Amino acid sequence: MSNTENTIHDFDVALICEYFSSMKRQGPGSTEATLKALSFIDNITEKTKIVDLGCGTGAQTIALAQNTVAGSITAIDLFPGFIDKLNEQLIELHLKDRVKGVVGSMDNLNYQENEIDIIWCEGAIYNIGFERGLNYWKKFLKNGGYVAVTEASWFTEDRPKEIFDFWNDAYPEIDTIPNKIAQMHKAGYVVVASFILPEVCWTNNFFKPAVSAQELFLEKYKGNKSVEEFIKYERRHATLYDKYKDYYGYVFYIGKKI
Numbered sequence: 001m002s003n004t005e006n007t008i009h010d011f012d013v014a015l016i017c018e019y020f021s022s023m024k025r026q027g028p029g030s031t032e033a034t035l036k037a038l039s040f041i042d043n044i045t046e047k048t049k050i051v052d053l054g055c056g057t058g059a060q061t062i063a064l065a066q067n068t069v070a071g072s073i074t075a076i077d078l079f080p081g082f083i084d085k086l087n088e089q090l091i092e093l094h095l096k097d098r099v100k101g102v103v104g105s106m107d108n109l110n111y112q113e114n115e116i117d118i119i120w121c122e123g124a125i126y127n128i129g130f131e132r133g134l135n136y137w138k139k140f141l142k143n144g145g146y147v148a149v150t151e152a153s154w155f156t157e158d159r160p161k162e163i164f165d166f167w168n169d170a171y172p173e174i175d176t177i178p179n180k181i182a183q184m185h186k187a188g189y190v191v192v193a194s195f196i197l198p199e200v201c202w203t204n205n206f207f208k209p210a211v212s213a214q215e216l217f218l219e220k221y222k223g224n225k226s227v228e229e230f231i232k233y234e235r236r237h238a239t240l241y242d243k244y245k246d247y248y249g250y251v252f253y254i255g256k257k258i
Protein backbone atom coordinates (compact mmCIF):
# COMPACT_ATOMS: atom_id res chain seq x y z
CA MET A 1 0.00 0.00 0.00
CA SER A 2 1.21 3.54 -0.74
CA ASN A 3 1.73 5.96 2.15
CA THR A 4 -0.91 8.45 1.15
CA GLU A 5 -3.84 6.53 -0.28
CA ASN A 6 -6.10 3.96 1.36
CA THR A 7 -6.90 0.74 -0.45
CA ILE A 8 -10.33 -0.91 -0.41
CA HIS A 9 -8.98 -3.48 2.07
CA ASP A 10 -8.55 -0.80 4.73
CA PHE A 11 -12.27 -0.30 5.27
CA ASP A 12 -14.78 -2.03 7.48
CA VAL A 13 -16.93 -4.55 5.57
CA ALA A 14 -20.13 -3.56 7.41
CA LEU A 15 -19.56 0.04 6.39
CA ILE A 16 -18.97 -0.88 2.75
CA CYS A 17 -22.10 -3.04 2.74
CA GLU A 18 -24.28 -0.35 4.29
CA TYR A 19 -23.10 2.14 1.68
CA PHE A 20 -23.72 -0.22 -1.23
CA SER A 21 -27.13 -1.31 0.13
CA SER A 22 -28.49 2.07 -0.85
CA MET A 23 -27.69 1.47 -4.51
CA LYS A 24 -29.38 -0.63 -7.16
CA ARG A 25 -26.04 -2.05 -8.28
CA GLN A 26 -22.99 -2.80 -6.24
CA GLY A 27 -20.75 -3.03 -9.29
CA PRO A 28 -20.62 -1.86 -12.92
CA GLY A 29 -23.21 -3.52 -15.15
CA SER A 30 -26.45 -3.15 -17.08
CA THR A 31 -29.53 -5.13 -17.95
CA GLU A 32 -28.43 -4.95 -21.61
CA ALA A 33 -25.06 -6.55 -20.79
CA THR A 34 -26.73 -9.27 -18.71
CA LEU A 35 -29.10 -10.04 -21.58
CA LYS A 36 -26.32 -10.03 -24.14
CA ALA A 37 -24.44 -12.62 -22.06
CA LEU A 38 -27.66 -14.62 -21.66
CA SER A 39 -28.11 -14.64 -25.46
CA PHE A 40 -25.06 -16.95 -25.78
CA ILE A 41 -26.72 -19.58 -23.60
CA ASP A 42 -29.22 -21.97 -25.12
CA ASN A 43 -31.72 -24.60 -23.97
CA ILE A 44 -33.17 -22.89 -20.92
CA THR A 45 -36.19 -24.94 -19.81
CA GLU A 46 -38.31 -25.28 -16.67
CA LYS A 47 -35.67 -27.71 -15.36
CA THR A 48 -32.78 -25.25 -15.74
CA LYS A 49 -31.03 -24.42 -12.49
CA ILE A 50 -29.35 -21.03 -12.42
CA VAL A 51 -27.20 -19.93 -9.49
CA ASP A 52 -26.23 -16.24 -9.25
CA LEU A 53 -23.18 -15.83 -7.01
CA GLY A 54 -22.30 -12.57 -5.25
CA CYS A 55 -25.73 -11.31 -6.32
CA GLY A 56 -25.70 -8.15 -4.16
CA THR A 57 -29.18 -6.61 -4.10
CA GLY A 58 -29.90 -8.54 -7.28
CA ALA A 59 -29.98 -6.17 -10.27
CA GLN A 60 -28.80 -8.97 -12.58
CA THR A 61 -30.85 -11.64 -10.76
CA ILE A 62 -34.04 -9.77 -11.58
CA ALA A 63 -32.93 -9.15 -15.18
CA LEU A 64 -32.30 -12.89 -15.54
CA ALA A 65 -35.64 -13.80 -13.96
CA GLN A 66 -37.60 -11.40 -16.12
CA ASN A 67 -35.92 -12.55 -19.32
CA THR A 68 -36.02 -16.31 -18.94
CA VAL A 69 -39.36 -18.00 -19.39
CA ALA A 70 -38.63 -20.88 -17.05
CA GLY A 71 -36.12 -22.42 -14.68
CA SER A 72 -35.19 -21.68 -11.10
CA ILE A 73 -32.74 -19.04 -9.92
CA THR A 74 -30.95 -19.11 -6.58
CA ALA A 75 -29.11 -15.89 -5.79
CA ILE A 76 -26.39 -16.12 -3.17
CA ASP A 77 -24.52 -13.40 -1.32
CA LEU A 78 -22.41 -13.28 1.80
CA PHE A 79 -24.10 -10.15 3.11
CA PRO A 80 -27.60 -10.69 4.65
CA GLY A 81 -28.58 -7.03 4.14
CA PHE A 82 -28.31 -7.45 0.35
CA ILE A 83 -30.29 -10.70 0.39
CA ASP A 84 -33.08 -9.06 2.42
CA LYS A 85 -33.31 -6.29 -0.17
CA LEU A 86 -33.41 -8.79 -3.01
CA ASN A 87 -36.10 -10.90 -1.35
CA GLU A 88 -38.26 -7.80 -0.78
CA GLN A 89 -38.05 -6.98 -4.48
CA LEU A 90 -38.85 -10.57 -5.47
CA ILE A 91 -42.09 -10.38 -3.49
CA GLU A 92 -43.03 -7.03 -5.08
CA LEU A 93 -42.27 -8.34 -8.58
CA HIS A 94 -44.09 -11.66 -8.02
CA LEU A 95 -40.95 -13.62 -8.77
CA LYS A 96 -40.80 -15.56 -5.50
CA ASP A 97 -41.90 -18.88 -7.02
CA ARG A 98 -38.89 -19.15 -9.35
CA VAL A 99 -36.26 -17.06 -7.63
CA LYS A 100 -34.87 -17.04 -4.14
CA GLY A 101 -32.15 -15.09 -2.36
CA VAL A 102 -30.00 -17.02 0.09
CA VAL A 103 -27.11 -16.02 2.35
CA GLY A 104 -24.00 -18.04 1.58
CA SER A 105 -20.48 -17.98 0.26
CA MET A 106 -19.41 -18.58 -3.31
CA ASP A 107 -16.46 -20.64 -2.10
CA ASN A 108 -18.60 -23.00 -0.02
CA LEU A 109 -21.48 -24.13 -2.21
CA ASN A 110 -24.12 -26.49 -0.97
CA TYR A 111 -24.75 -28.34 -4.26
CA GLN A 112 -24.16 -31.81 -5.65
CA GLU A 113 -21.62 -32.39 -8.37
CA ASN A 114 -23.09 -31.91 -11.87
CA GLU A 115 -26.23 -30.26 -10.51
CA ILE A 116 -26.20 -26.68 -11.82
CA ASP A 117 -26.89 -25.61 -15.42
CA ILE A 118 -25.71 -22.01 -15.26
CA ILE A 119 -23.47 -20.19 -12.79
CA TRP A 120 -23.81 -16.42 -13.05
CA CYS A 121 -21.47 -14.00 -11.31
CA GLU A 122 -21.33 -10.27 -12.09
CA GLY A 123 -18.66 -8.14 -10.50
CA ALA A 124 -18.03 -10.58 -7.68
CA ILE A 125 -15.68 -13.45 -8.62
CA TYR A 126 -12.76 -11.23 -7.60
CA ASN A 127 -13.74 -11.96 -3.99
CA ILE A 128 -12.29 -15.45 -4.29
CA GLY A 129 -10.22 -14.91 -7.44
CA PHE A 130 -11.07 -15.64 -11.09
CA GLU A 131 -9.06 -18.83 -11.48
CA ARG A 132 -9.95 -20.19 -8.06
CA GLY A 133 -13.65 -19.51 -8.60
CA LEU A 134 -13.76 -21.07 -12.06
CA ASN A 135 -11.89 -24.15 -10.88
CA TYR A 136 -14.00 -24.61 -7.74
CA TRP A 137 -17.37 -24.05 -9.45
CA LYS A 138 -16.74 -26.42 -12.34
CA LYS A 139 -17.61 -29.61 -10.47
CA PHE A 140 -21.06 -28.27 -9.55
CA LEU A 141 -21.89 -27.59 -13.20
CA LYS A 142 -23.40 -30.21 -15.46
CA ASN A 143 -21.37 -31.14 -18.53
CA GLY A 144 -22.34 -28.59 -21.14
CA GLY A 145 -23.36 -26.17 -18.37
CA TYR A 146 -22.34 -22.53 -18.51
CA VAL A 147 -20.50 -20.03 -16.42
CA ALA A 148 -21.06 -16.31 -17.10
CA VAL A 149 -18.84 -13.92 -15.17
CA THR A 150 -17.66 -10.34 -15.35
CA GLU A 151 -14.09 -9.63 -14.39
CA ALA A 152 -11.87 -6.55 -14.28
CA SER A 153 -9.49 -6.80 -17.24
CA TRP A 154 -6.74 -4.78 -18.89
CA PHE A 155 -7.37 -3.71 -22.49
CA THR A 156 -3.72 -3.05 -23.32
CA GLU A 157 -0.37 -4.74 -22.69
CA ASP A 158 1.06 -1.63 -21.01
CA ARG A 159 -0.51 0.88 -18.67
CA PRO A 160 0.34 4.02 -16.69
CA LYS A 161 1.80 3.43 -13.24
CA GLU A 162 -0.97 5.28 -11.39
CA ILE A 163 -3.69 2.93 -12.61
CA PHE A 164 -1.47 -0.12 -12.38
CA ASP A 165 -0.77 0.68 -8.71
CA PHE A 166 -4.46 1.24 -7.95
CA TRP A 167 -5.48 -2.14 -9.34
CA ASN A 168 -2.45 -3.91 -8.00
CA ASP A 169 -3.65 -2.90 -4.52
CA ALA A 170 -7.34 -3.54 -5.14
CA TYR A 171 -7.16 -6.77 -7.19
CA PRO A 172 -3.75 -7.94 -8.40
CA GLU A 173 -5.37 -10.78 -10.39
CA ILE A 174 -6.61 -8.25 -12.98
CA ASP A 175 -5.08 -9.33 -16.31
CA THR A 176 -5.41 -8.89 -20.06
CA ILE A 177 -8.39 -10.34 -21.93
CA PRO A 178 -6.32 -13.02 -23.76
CA ASN A 179 -4.85 -14.13 -20.42
CA LYS A 180 -8.29 -14.32 -18.79
CA ILE A 181 -9.58 -16.35 -21.74
CA ALA A 182 -6.61 -18.69 -21.42
CA GLN A 183 -7.30 -19.09 -17.68
CA MET A 184 -10.93 -19.96 -18.36
CA HIS A 185 -9.88 -22.46 -20.99
CA LYS A 186 -7.32 -23.99 -18.64
CA ALA A 187 -10.00 -24.36 -15.95
CA GLY A 188 -11.96 -26.61 -18.33
CA TYR A 189 -14.35 -24.36 -20.20
CA VAL A 190 -14.77 -23.53 -23.88
CA VAL A 191 -14.96 -19.75 -24.03
CA VAL A 192 -18.18 -19.21 -25.94
CA ALA A 193 -18.01 -15.41 -25.91
CA SER A 194 -16.36 -12.44 -24.29
CA PHE A 195 -17.27 -8.79 -24.59
CA ILE A 196 -16.33 -5.53 -22.92
CA LEU A 197 -19.03 -3.89 -20.83
CA PRO A 198 -19.93 -0.48 -22.32
CA GLU A 199 -18.83 2.64 -20.45
CA VAL A 200 -22.40 3.41 -19.30
CA CYS A 201 -22.19 0.34 -17.08
CA TRP A 202 -19.62 2.30 -15.06
CA THR A 203 -20.71 5.90 -15.55
CA ASN A 204 -24.54 6.09 -15.62
CA ASN A 205 -25.15 2.83 -13.77
CA PHE A 206 -22.47 2.87 -11.09
CA PHE A 207 -20.57 6.10 -10.49
CA LYS A 208 -23.47 8.47 -11.17
CA PRO A 209 -25.94 6.95 -8.67
CA ALA A 210 -23.06 6.84 -6.19
CA VAL A 211 -22.81 10.64 -6.06
CA SER A 212 -26.00 11.16 -4.03
CA ALA A 213 -25.38 7.98 -2.00
CA GLN A 214 -22.00 9.43 -1.00
CA GLU A 215 -23.50 12.73 0.08
CA LEU A 216 -26.14 11.00 2.20
CA PHE A 217 -23.56 8.72 3.75
CA LEU A 218 -21.25 11.61 4.62
CA GLU A 219 -24.17 13.45 6.17
CA LYS A 220 -25.22 10.42 8.23
CA TYR A 221 -21.69 9.79 9.48
CA LYS A 222 -20.58 13.38 9.84
CA GLY A 223 -17.13 13.57 11.44
CA ASN A 224 -16.45 9.83 11.05
CA LYS A 225 -12.92 9.70 9.62
CA SER A 226 -13.25 6.14 8.39
CA VAL A 227 -16.39 7.02 6.39
CA GLU A 228 -14.71 10.11 4.97
CA GLU A 229 -11.72 8.06 3.86
CA PHE A 230 -13.97 5.42 2.33
CA ILE A 231 -15.93 7.99 0.32
CA LYS A 232 -12.66 9.60 -0.75
CA TYR A 233 -11.56 6.17 -2.00
CA GLU A 234 -14.82 5.65 -3.93
CA ARG A 235 -14.52 9.10 -5.50
CA ARG A 236 -10.94 8.38 -6.50
CA HIS A 237 -12.15 5.15 -8.12
CA ALA A 238 -14.53 7.22 -10.30
CA THR A 239 -11.88 9.82 -11.16
CA LEU A 240 -9.39 7.14 -12.12
CA TYR A 241 -11.95 5.40 -14.31
CA ASP A 242 -12.61 8.62 -16.15
CA LYS A 243 -8.90 9.18 -16.66
CA TYR A 244 -7.87 5.63 -17.57
CA LYS A 245 -10.95 3.94 -19.05
CA ASP A 246 -9.05 3.20 -22.27
CA TYR A 247 -6.82 0.85 -20.30
CA TYR A 248 -9.26 -1.31 -18.34
CA GLY A 249 -12.86 -2.23 -17.72
CA TYR A 250 -15.13 -5.11 -16.93
CA VAL A 251 -15.38 -7.95 -19.42
CA PHE A 252 -18.08 -10.60 -19.62
CA TYR A 253 -16.66 -14.08 -20.12
CA ILE A 254 -19.09 -16.87 -20.99
CA GLY A 255 -17.70 -20.39 -20.76
CA LYS A 256 -19.17 -23.83 -21.39
CA LYS A 257 -18.01 -26.74 -19.27
CA ILE A 258 -16.35 -29.46 -21.31
Ligand code: SAH
Nearest residue numbers: 025026027054055056077078105106124127
Ligand atom coordinates in the same frame (compact mmCIF):
# COMPACT_ATOMS: atom_id res chain seq x y z
N1 SAH B 1 -23.60 -8.82 -8.62
C1 SAH B 1 -23.90 -7.58 -7.93
C2 SAH B 1 -22.98 -7.29 -6.76
C3 SAH B 1 -21.52 -7.12 -7.10
S1 SAH B 1 -20.55 -6.51 -5.73
C4 SAH B 1 -23.87 -6.43 -8.93
O1 SAH B 1 -23.21 -6.57 -9.99
O2 SAH B 1 -24.49 -5.40 -8.66
C5 SAH B 1 -19.80 -7.98 -5.08
C6 SAH B 1 -20.74 -8.80 -4.19
O3 SAH B 1 -20.06 -9.97 -3.74
C7 SAH B 1 -21.20 -8.08 -2.93
O4 SAH B 1 -22.59 -8.13 -2.89
C8 SAH B 1 -20.59 -8.89 -1.78
O5 SAH B 1 -21.38 -8.90 -0.61
C9 SAH B 1 -20.49 -10.25 -2.42
N2 SAH B 1 -19.53 -11.18 -1.83
C10 SAH B 1 -18.30 -10.92 -1.34
N3 SAH B 1 -17.69 -12.06 -0.96
C11 SAH B 1 -18.57 -13.07 -1.21
C12 SAH B 1 -18.53 -14.49 -1.03
N4 SAH B 1 -17.47 -15.10 -0.54
N5 SAH B 1 -19.61 -15.21 -1.40
C13 SAH B 1 -20.72 -14.60 -1.89
N6 SAH B 1 -20.80 -13.27 -2.10
C14 SAH B 1 -19.75 -12.51 -1.76
